[in-house]
Every structure is written in structure tokens, then in C-alpha cells.
Amino acid sequence: MREQGSAVAWVESPLQLLCAVEARHAGVIGPDTRVVTRGRLPGLGVTRAELDALDLPPGLRIEAAEAGMPRPGRHAAWVLGDAFSGRLQLTSLTAFPSRMVLVDDGLATIRLLELLTAGLGAPLLRARAEARPTRRALGVAAGIRLRAAARAGRLTVFTALPVPAGLAAAVRGLGAELITHDFAWLRSQPARSHPRPPESTVVLGTSLVRNGLIHRDRYLAWLFALEGPLAYYPHRREDPGDLAAVRDHPGVTVYDAGVPVEMTLRDLRPGQRVLSLPSTAVTSLRVLLGARGVPVETVDVPDDWWTPSASVSLRSHLQMFAHERASP
Template sequence: MREQGSAVAWVESPLQLLCAVEARHAGLIGPDTRVVTRGRLPGLRVTRAELDALELPAGLSIQAADQGMPRPGRRDAWVLGDAFSGRMQLTSLTAFPTRMVIVDDGLATIRLLELLTAGLATPLLRARAAAKPSRLVLGVAAGIRLRAAARAGRLTVFTALPVPAALADAVRGLGAELVTHDFAWLRSQPVVAHPRPRENTVVLGTSLVRNGLIHRDRYLSWLFALEGPLAYYPHRREDPGDLAAVRDHPGVTVYDAGAPVEMTLRDLRPGQRVLSLPSTAVTSLRVLLAARGVPVQTVEVPDDWWTPSASVSLRSHLQMFAHERASP
């Protein structure tokens, strides 16, 4: 379904912001689109500045929130990145937009689709959430609301992730529209702010250490054993202490770009390669770099890297897109 009216988008990460712009470019939301970014998060501020320097789709504006998450009107399309947000779920119970458009929020997008298709009473909760009863009830109510929107033909999921065929069929079986994209708007834009790194091997940082899912010493030992020189692009939630250790290691250059790697690394050339632990960025960079002949490889996490906090199901979920793997 293509929209001609107004839309309001609420985004809380650089990837969500980029995908909201792509949704406008794809025509899923109308020419009067207001994208509101959460607070003053540094990554969002940098990404917004870089987007403002490019040719944004007609009718789209980006602004920082001054009074929290905007509430969609009855004539608005509502664009969301984080359907697990308690604030978003609470608002969804009393808001009546013309339709809802969900844009990518990393692998959490796949979990959302799995939960939406799992059954009427399945709550929408994050993978590692220990929910209080009130939060559980809210997650159930929000799930019911999204499934009702799907049945009414008012829910669209816009993603660059490869959704497994059976899951895609189940999502469409709910009545939702599932639209995939390949960052067409971004690929049409010039690379002006980020000259490519000199190093042939580019390593993407990870949040798995800070989230307590893998052991710090295993990760750093692997990183420091790689043949250099290395270009290192930190994850936006990477621990500052870990990043300081990486910065001090000989042969590693840390690039603190701040913007999504989809924007900063799309100009890599043959002879360079990207290494990453399981990450949504692996999938999107493969889309952007395949035509350039640049391999993007996922490092499969060895069993002894995982901490007790990483359940078997969570490990499987995190590594579901670990194709074109690289040996640790």
C-alpha cells in the first residue's frame, strides 16, 4: 500500500532513522513526513547531520524531540522502529493512525515478527526481558493491537533483513504487508563525509561484550590476533574501557564515525573486507557492498565465548544470518 497523506515517525537509533528515510523514498509513507529523533543521543545527532547534508526525499523533515514521543493523529501514518518500547506500546493502545509502518531495529525486527505470528496472547517483549506483571500485560495488549492492525490491512513491515520464507508467509497470513528494500535511497547518494579507510581489513565493533553475552577476554584476544593493520568501527553501545584497550593496541586504528556503518563504509573497494560478530549490519553491508566485490564476513561465535547469560535460543537467534562466515 502506498500513502499520500501525512506521517509521523519516532526513531531511537541511527538505523531506525536511516530506514525511516528509506521508507519515504520507497513511497510507503506520504510526502508530508515528520521524523522525530529521541532526545539528544550522540549517534542520532551525528546521523541526522549527515542526512541533512544529502538530498532527502521530498516532503521529509527530521527534528529532535522536544517533548518526548509525538502522538500520531487519526489521519497520520505512524512509523516505528522499536515495537518493544513500553512508551510505544502504551501509546498504541489509545492511538488510531491510518496505518502503522515498522522499520528495521536490528535483529529485534525478526523477533517481533516471530512473536506476532506466535499466537494471539503472545506478549511483545525483548529477548532477554524479565518482565513485571504490568509489563507482561502491556506486551500482550500491544501484540493484540498490532495483530488487529494487520488483519485490517493497516500494518506494514519495511525491512532490509532476509526474512525466512516460512516466517514471511506467516506475517502475510496475518494480513500484514511485508516489504523488503536494499537501501535504494542511500545507494543513490554521493559519499561525501567518509573517505574509505586505508586498511584492508575492517572490523565492526560489537555490543555483545557490554551486554554480558560473550567474555571480554575471548573477544579481545581474537581481535588482537588478527593480522593487521585493522580499521575498527566501534558499536554505538561499546564499553568505553574496552574501546580504550582497542585504541591502544598496535596496528588497530579506531574510526569514531558515529553514523551507521551503512553510511560510513559503503565506499569500500575490492581488496578490502569486513569482519563482524553477528550483527544486523552484516546483512545491510552485504546489500550495499556486493556489487563492489567486497566480502562481508560473520565470525561465528565459539561456544567458549558465550557467558551463562546467553541462552541457546538467544545464541541461535543472534547467529541466524551468519552466512559467509569467517573463522575466529
């Protein structure tokens, strides 16, 4: 669907912000697009500054929130990243936009699509959430609202993730529009603000340690056993103490740009490679770097790395795209 009207986007992470820009470039949302970033999040501020220095799509403006989450008008499209946010779900119950557009928020996007297609009673809750009855009821109501928008032809999903064929068919069966993209806008932009690192091996940091899903000692032992020199790009939620240990290790150079790796690593060249534990960045970097001949490899997480907090279903979800190639 090519949109000609106005749009309001609410974003809470650098990836959501980047994907909102891509949606405008692709014409999924109209030329009068206001992207509002959640306030006081350093990663968002740095990413916004990076984007402002590039050639943004016409009619798009980015601003920091001053009075909380904006409410879209009846004739505006509403662009959302984290559909599991309780605050956003509560607002959605009394907002009546012309259309809703969901953009990527990591692998949680796939869980969201699974829940939307699971049936009317499936609440929209995060994989690890232990919800109280009132929170669960809000998740149920938000799911009903999104499914109703899909049936009315007013829901679009805009994603760079390779949605499994069966799930994609189920999403479209709801009436939703499913659009995939390959970061066309970002690929068209110069990478001069982030020259490629000289190291041949680039390792992406992970949030799995800080989230209590894998053991710290296993992860660091694996990292420090890799043949150097290594370029290390931290995850935005990595523990500062862990990052200090990585920074002090011989042969590892930490590049802490504070913006999505899709922006910092898009200029890698043949002869370099990317290593990562399971993450959304693996899929998006394959999209960006595949044509350049740069391999992006996912490291299988050994069983003894996982902590008791990582359920079997969560492990499976996190590793579902480990060896997938991005869909065309």
C-alpha cells in the same frame, strides 16, 4: 502500498532513522513526513546532521523531540522502530493512526515478527526481558493491537533483513504488508563525507561484550590476533574502557564516526573485506557492498566465548543470519 498522506515517525536509534528515510524514498510513507528523534542521544544527533547534508527525499523533515513522543492523528501513518518499547506500546493503545509502519531495529525485528505470528497471547517483549505481570500484560495488549492492524490491512513491515520464507508467509497471512528494501536511497547518495579507510580489513565492533553475552578477554584476544593493519568501527554501545584498549593496540586504527556503518562503509572497494560478529550490519552491508565485490564475513562465536547470560535460544537468534545472503 504507495502512501499519499502524512506520516509521523518516532525513532530511537541511527538505524531506525536511516530506515525511516528509506521508507519515504520508497513511497511507503507519504510526502508529508515528520521524523522525530528521541532527544539527548548523541548517535542520533550525529546521524541527523549527516542526513541533513545529503539529498533527503522530498517532503521529509527531521527534528529532535521537544515534548516527548508525538501522537499521530487519525489520518496519519505512524512509523515505528522499537515496537518492544514499553513507552511506545502504552502510547499505541490510545493512538488511532490510519496505518502503522514498522522499520528495522536490528535483529529484534525478526523476533518481533516471530512473536506477532505466534498467536494472540504472545506478548511483545525483548528476548532477554524478565517482565513483571503488568509489563507482560502491556506486551500482550500491544501484540493484540498490532495483529488487529494487520487483519485490517493497516500494518506494513519495511525491512532490509532476509526474512525466512516461512516467517514471511506467516506475516502476510496475518494481513500485514511485508516490503523488503536494499537501501536504494543511501546507495544513490555520495560518500564524500566518509572516504573509505586505507586498511584492507575492516572490523565491526560489537555490543555483545558490554551486554554481558560474551567474555571480554576472548573477544579482545581474537581481535588482537588478526593480521593488521585493521580499521575498527566501534559499536555505538561499546564500553569506553574496551574501546581505549583497542585504540591503544598497535596496528589498529579506530574510526569513531558515530553514524551507522551502512553510511560510513558504503564506499569500500574490491580488495577490502569486512569482519563482524553476528549483527544486523552484516546483512545490510552485504546488501550495500555485494555488487562491489566486497566480502562481508561473519565470525562464528565459539562456545567458550558465551557467558551464562546467553541462552541457547538467544545464541541461535543472534547467529541466524551469519551465513545468509540478503534476499532480493
